[in-house]
Amino acid sequence: MCNSTMLKQEFLKKWIKGLHIYNNLNKCVTISDRKKAIKLSADVAIASTRKAATHWSKALMDDVVSRDGNNIILVQQILGGGQNAEKNNSGLITCSNRILRRSHNNIMACRKARRRVVPRCVKSSSIARKLVKNKTRVLKSLVPGGQKMDGHRLIKETLDYIVSLRVQVDVMRRLACAAERFHP
Amino acid sequence: MSSRRSRSRQSSGASRISDDQIADLVSRLQQLIPEIRNRRSDKVSASKVLQETCNYIRSLHREVDDLSDRLSELLESTDSDSAQAAIIRSLLM
Numbered sequence: 001m002c003n004s005t006m007l008k009q010e011f012l013k014k015w016i017k018g019l020h021i022y023n024n025l026n027k028c029v030t031i032s033d034r035k036k037a038i039k040l041s042a043d044v045a046i047a048s049t050r051k052a053a054t055h056w057s058k059a060l061m062d063d064v065v066s067r068d069g070n071n072i073i074l075v076q077q078i079l080g081g082g083q084n085a086e087k088n089n090s091g092l093i094t095c096s097n098r099i100l101r102r103s104h105n106n107i108m109a110c111r112k113a114r115r116r117v118v119p120r121c122v123k124s125s126s127i128a129r130k131l132v133k134n135k136t137r138v139l140k141s142l143v144p145g146g147q148k149m150d151g152h153r154l155i156k157e158t159l160d161y162i163v164s165l166r167v168q169v170d171v172m173r174r175l176a177c178a179a180e181r182f183h184p
Numbered sequence: 185m186s187s188r189r190s191r192s193r194q195s196s197g198a199s200r201i202s203d204d205q206i207a208d209l210v211s212r213l214q215q216l217i218p219e220i221r222n223r224r225s226d227k228v229s230a231s232k233v234l235q236e237t238c239n240y241i242r243s244l245h246r247e248v249d250d251l252s253d254r255l256s257e258l259l260e261s262t263d264s265d266s267a268q269a270a271i272i273r274s275l276l277m
Contacts, residue, residue, distance in 0.1 A: 035256035135234030142241045155209050162216055165244040172251040179258045
């Protein structure tokens with residue numbers, strides 16, 4: 001069981017660092033610019049706490065990079081820094097280069113096939129099976145990278161993803177509440 | 185029934201989730217999701233678990249989005265010269 005507090009601290013540090021980096025790279029003038037900066041940095045930060053050990057975090061990074069090529073700098077710096085920077089640096093930088101290549105491949109692949117066709121199982125005709133199948137499809141669309149996962153991996157990734165989302169929401173909520181206290 | 189179970193163990197590429205995996209998911213999700221925590225595990229159907237999971241993830245996504253909105257608005261208004269506003273601004277920017 002991972003230490004929740006340490007995870008929150010790691011997320012907060014990386015989020016703030018990411019915001020600094022993003023603001024150096026992009027001009028933030030309007031509220032929607034700021035919102036984009038905040039949300040993007042938060043997503044990169046929470047994904048990086050997994051250090052590419054999960055599929056959803058890799059898929060999320062891919063998505064960030066594919067949205068805007070400049071984001072690769074942000075991703076590399078957030079992945080490259082951290083507590084074990086000296087030990088894992090080369091591994092993480094290699095990982096981020098892989099992300100860049102993979103995101104390019106993903107963009108090409110997406111153009112070809114939006115959704116992978118799941119072969120219909122003729123024997124599983126019961127309603128219960130159909131329901132599970134449909135819900136599974138929805139779940140795959142919610143978890144980053146879910147379309148490419150089989151049932152077992154999808155469940156593991158879902159659990160990890162939910163835990164990480166809760167960390168992200170908790171820290172963001174606390175910061176928002178603290179900020180509002182100064183400006184009621 | 186048993187042949188289906190053994191088949192799903194072998195086929196790693198299948199997108200179908202087996203009953204064993206659902207049971208595993210239920211026990212872990214029970215700790216995470218309030219809607220399921222209040223029910224007994226043997227009465228929760230697989231599709232219900234998946235439904236609640238999807239609902240929960242969607243609500244978390246919405247919260248992140250709402251919180252991003254709130255924070256971006258707070259920055260907009262922190263143009264006063266109070267010390268706390270400056271701290272928050274430097275913290276977030």
